Amino acid sequence: MLNEIQLWAIVNGTIITLEIAIVAIIFGAIFGVVVALGRLSKNKAANTLSWFYIWFFRGTPMLLQLFIIYYAIPIIYLDATGSTFNVNPMIAAFAAFSLNATAYLAEIIRAAIESIDGGQMEASKALGMSYRQAMTKIIIPQTYKRLVAPLGNELIMLLKDTSLVSTIALFDLLRTTKTMASATGSWIYYIYAAAIYLFLTTIIQVVFDKMEKKLGIYER
Amino acid sequence: MSMVKLVNVRKSFGDLEVLKGVNLEVSQGEVVCIIGASGSGKSTLLRCLNHLERISDGEIYIEDVLSDKRAKNKDLMKIDPVTVQSLCADLGMVFQSFNLFPHLTVIDNVTIAPLIVKKIDKKIAETRALDLLSMVGLSEKKDEYPSRLSGGQQQRVAIARALAMDPKIMMFDEPTSALDPELVGEVLATMRHLAEKGMTMLIVTHEIGFAREVADRVIFMDGGVICEEGTPEEVLLNPKEERTKSFLNKIL
Numbered sequence: 001m002l003n004e005i006q007l008w009a010i011v012n013g014t015i016i017t018l019e020i021a022i023v024a025i026i027f028g029a030i031f032g033v034v035v036a037l038g039r040l041s042k043n044k045a046a047n048t049l050s051w052f053y054i055w056f057f058r059g060t061p062m063l064l065q066l067f068i069i070y071y072a073i074p075i076i077y078l079d080a081t082g083s084t085f086n087v088n089p090m091i092a093a094f095a096a097f098s099l100n101a102t103a104y105l106a107e108i109i110r111a112a113i114e115s116i117d118g119g120q121m122e123a124s125k126a127l128g129m130s131y132r133q134a135m136t137k138i139i140i141p142q143t144y145k146r147l148v149a150p151l152g153n154e155l156i157m158l159l160k161d162t163s164l165v166s167t168i169a170l171f172d173l174l175r176t177t178k179t180m181a182s183a184t185g186s187w188i189y190y191i192y193a194a195a196i197y198l199f200l201t202t203i204i205q206v207v208f209d210k211m212e213k214k215l216g217i218y219e220r
Numbered sequence: 221m222s223m224v225k226l227v228n229v230r231k232s233f234g235d236l237e238v239l240k241g242v243n244l245e246v247s248q249g250e251v252v253c254i255i256g257a258s259g260s261g262k263s264t265l266l267r268c269l270n271h272l273e274r275i276s277d278g279e280i281y282i283e284d285v286l287s288d289k290r291a292k293n294k295d296l297m298k299i300d301p302v303t304v305q306s307l308c309a310d311l312g313m314v315f316q317s318f319n320l321f322p323h324l325t326v327i328d329n330v331t332i333a334p335l336i337v338k339k340i341d342k343k344i345a346e347t348r349a350l351d352l353l354s355m356v357g358l359s360e361k362k363d364e365y366p367s368r369l370s371g372g373q374q375q376r377v378a379i380a381r382a383l384a385m386d387p388k389i390m391m392f393d394e395p396t397s398a399l400d401p402e403l404v405g406e407v408l409a410t411m412r413h414l415a416e417k418g419m420t421m422l423i424v425t426h427e428i429g430f431a432r433e434v435a436d437r438v439i440f441m442d443g444g445v446i447c448e449e450g451t452p453e454e455v456l457l458n459p460k461e462e463r464t465k466s467f468l469n470k471i472l
Contacts, residue, residue: 128309
């Protein structure tokens, strides 16, 4: 069984895992809307910029992005300025996961916006609304229900992918339990890890199911 | 005063020319019904008026103010979005597929545009919306979502929503075509009421009986041009053009 030190180590690992996933999903959802609108924009610059953003962050491994932020940026900074600069690993993790989630969520949000019937934008324009008013008051609110399921999916993926941060000196849930397993030679710690991951993802699944029902209240 | 005027309006989608030089003037208080087979350009004509489609060639005037002037798909005037928006706000539009906002209740559907476009006071907007909803006979449905209403009721809400912006002209794009036959009557009754109140109306319709009864002028479109126009008696009862005759024979 767990002693008190081990218990607290696991609690701390779980908190790190949760923190990264939650920060990433929140930033990802907010900036995802911005990038999605860029993709849908007729403005060439905005369109190209968001295309390249998604292209890079979806097209390279998450782990590589983490390494660039945590290992490469301090070296680039050193070469450029001659002074040293260290990235806090937690900040690096927040940044990498948020940037990555933004790319995935932008595509999800763009698809959700495009799935809204074109008649909605036409009716908004015919009533004298500007593009911005139509988007914020009519189109985007209708995507909420359609976004809940993929958002839950993304959060669950993020929660599991956070285990990558073990490579930048962070003790997340998986690394904590793995260390204990190696130190003691017991497999039971992997069971603890699995149980905690499942517990967290179950909560996400239940909460997101509820949210989806609630947001769909206007549908028959 | 002319409320709407089109001068030599052409519209192409790629290689397909849908409007081939349309001239039309609608005066205040006039009820104009546009009939014709599908693909004849009727709906496109309405959609060009409020910039849902941009014309390829020609000029459009709304209340004698130039709102669009183009040649070969190039602007010949500076299109200021705010001016165009305000000109188009004078044109109420009712769509075939209603296009109510599904995430808003009936009353919010009616108040949203006055609230965010005209920025009028919420109390005033709601009072006005309730008046309009009672005019279309739906005040008791004000807190329902559109999905709970029948097609006819949804279309009447759509009419109230358009009227809430105090348009000077109401355009109807086949307003009863998506409705079950037993629901057509209630929508036509609402439109008849509007016509009686002196609203300027431009109606694309297949309801020949309705056109005969309420229209001041009937326009028959075919192949992207106005083929024949005149009073309902002239066009619907004694058409001169062969194409009008054959169209009417097919649908009556």
